[in-house]
Amino acid sequence: MRKMLFALLLGALLLNGRGAAVASGGAGLEGTVTHGGAPVASAVVQAGGERVQTDAAGRFQFSPFAVSGVERLVDVSVVAPRFGTWKLTDARLITDDTLRLTVELERTSVTRRQSPPRAKTQTKQTTQSPGSFSPSYSGSATGSVTTPPGVIRVWVTGSNVCDPNAKGTVVNVDFKQYVKHVLPHEWFASWPQEALRAGAMAAKGYGWHQVARGGKWPSLGADVMDSQCDQVYNPTLSYASTDKAVDETWNQRMTRNGAIHVAFYRAGTRDDGASYNNDIMYQWGTEYWARQGMTWDWMLQHYYENIVISATTDANLRLSAGAAVSSAAPTWGEPFRASFTVRNYGTQSMQLRELYVKLRGPGGQNADLGGDNNATSIAPGASRTIQVYTPALAAQFPRVYGTWTLTATYRDPGLLISPG
Template identity: 35%
Template sequence: MLRRLTWRWLGLLSLALGLLIQAPVSAQTRNQQRANLTVTVTNIDGKPLSNASVSVASLGLTTTTNEAGIAHFTVSTNDSQVIEVAVESQGHRAWRLRNAQLIPNDTLLVDAPLSLAAKAVDQQPEIIEVQAHRLTTNAPQEANLNDAELNQIMAGTNTTPPSTIRVYRVSLGRIDTVNFKTYVKHVLPNEWVAGWRTESLRSGAMASKTYAWYRTMYPKYPGKGYDTKDTTADQVYNPNVSYASTNAAVDDTWNYRLIKNNAIFQSQYCAGSYNGSRTSGQCSQNHGWTVGLYMSQWGSKYLADNGSSWRSILTFYYDNVTIGTISGGTTPSLPAWPSLRNGSSGNDVKAAQYLLRSHGYSLTADGAFGAGTEQAVRSFQSANGLTADGIIGPQTYAKLIKTVQNGSSGDAVRAIQTLLGVTVDGAFGAGTEQAVLNLQATYDLTRDGIVGPVTWQAAFGK
């Protein structure tokens, strides 16, 4: 009897241990993320090389390219991983890309142009090092001594970006003439982090594009034959590396231009700090730059993480700027009112809560649409002859919004300040008015600085 009980308990114990061991593994499997790697192999003339060997030794991956010269891998990982990509093709010099990063939920795009192995020295692999990120080195851009003067006297409109830019490849000692959009796509992932939120990446795409655009018009290196260096002295450029997410951010914002006094300006940026301050730990402290002429990269992440749009991030950091369209671009259509209900969250909800408070409802504007907010919405709808469903849609917005302008104050002003990403103090002053003017210019609205129904819709819908 004792023996039977002993074996029975041992069996139950084994089963329990098995469940304990298996449960976390199953959960981990369910939550596993994926990172993608796509390598395009070409010869020096840009023609695809098929049957080239592509491998990532640290992950035990190897395959060959297809007829289009493309090899693709998918890796299960919840963390970013630093990898080395090795490429070999008969008759060509071996090629290595070091210190590239695989990022979960993104695709690392590697371009591997192979040269012919014609000499003994070509038996050694060509090594491409991904440079240290500005966010790890805190290296500032090198300002031109005349930039302050140029920012004051520069006049005229700059409506069309250049078709090419001349880049000095410092480590190679040569000048490359690069398609301008291709250049920006191969700068952004080396200045911003591909895993960051889309709105931060879009703000970075605009800043990178504007800085380079400015440099093609106003020489930083007169007589040298190039517009920028490929290092942190200007913007880190690597023609071999890009990401699906950063490419999309460049495409999404390509029809827009960032202008000051109706002209392209030097949109500098530096690492900065992860906070909502324009000065804490940023370029003004470390490098003596003027606040309002630069953006914090970490700060853009903080603002995006807290619901700010790329437009509001740019207008938060750069003073007196306007976001318009480039020549041949299209003005974006007015966005739809967002539908808010129990379970919604973010700045749209916080702004709606401020508007409810402006109508006398006692609420905490915390950006979380819970039972208290739903009850206030139902009560407001009933009082205004609307269907009391607790959902904020177009008809509820029409009753909820209030016209505000320079000189206004209170919770309705806090609502628009929340949506614009400016300081939320309830006082409609010059800074808030400028942000409103920028928003109106973006959607080709009447630029009067007054927040009426259409401007409210643009602010909520952006």
């Protein structure tokens, strides 16, 4: 069997497929309210004509809001005794998704606006500046290229406008939280999940590269800025869909010549999937290719030259036997069956969960063959055979001939992901 890609893919059997537990057609809104890191109880949160109160842990959650179309703009306010009023204008509630707010109250009132992501500009020009590192974008690395950094140093200016001379403060941010609070400010959260996964990989790769090289802004003592000089970082909000995309791809890395690839990207234009041979990914291109049925890893290979996508950790659970593919008859469209074996080469038992199998077509098409959710652990040295079946592949993809690659995606409790 040809090379298989193992990626982090969390199941959504009880969710809506975008990571948001909301009623179909509705939009969720939830979050936490704190001051100095401590929860603020009984704060009144108002949005879209509705109001709720925070619980003892500072958490709040609204019933799903009605949305006509893709999104609905609302203003959100938070009021609590002894604190100033916190406001967020133009908050975007997205159909079948949940907006997640992290509200930090202050003694004085604060008003913020949710700006549209970079992709809205629909331009092929970039604002990602060279920084104060010399030489710019060196491929040398001082940090790990196998394990994502734990912390990234962000020069926080509070503005998404690129100004290399902007005043700010260095804030040490958990790297995964950084990526989760970059993605919805760069990609539209309403886009298909494959586009968001591609964006998650790009946002992670860009930030990881800057940390690994010792920082893009050494004169500021920072790895990145919070603006379009690098990537827009806003700790106030994220979405269930964008958080899910980050989680799904977290244990994957993108390298070139053994170093973390600096994943430059630009907005691009609607319905344009061209790569222009400039080693830059276009955000609207990911949306276009997702609508064509392409996967996030295909998009990365399409836009970035000579990259390798591999696991961020050394997993011991991997495929030990190739796929045995057979057809009931040589006629295209007859039942397709495949089986393969997973073997645990490690010294500890591993539990294979939420395994999904797909066939990837010659043009990147995906045929979902189902999966296996066997909760029984695989003992060291033991194997398990997985069998999948589809009755008529041609019914989904008429006249698509060529080589189809079997792809398996899984998660285990240790989040150990391995390329086959």
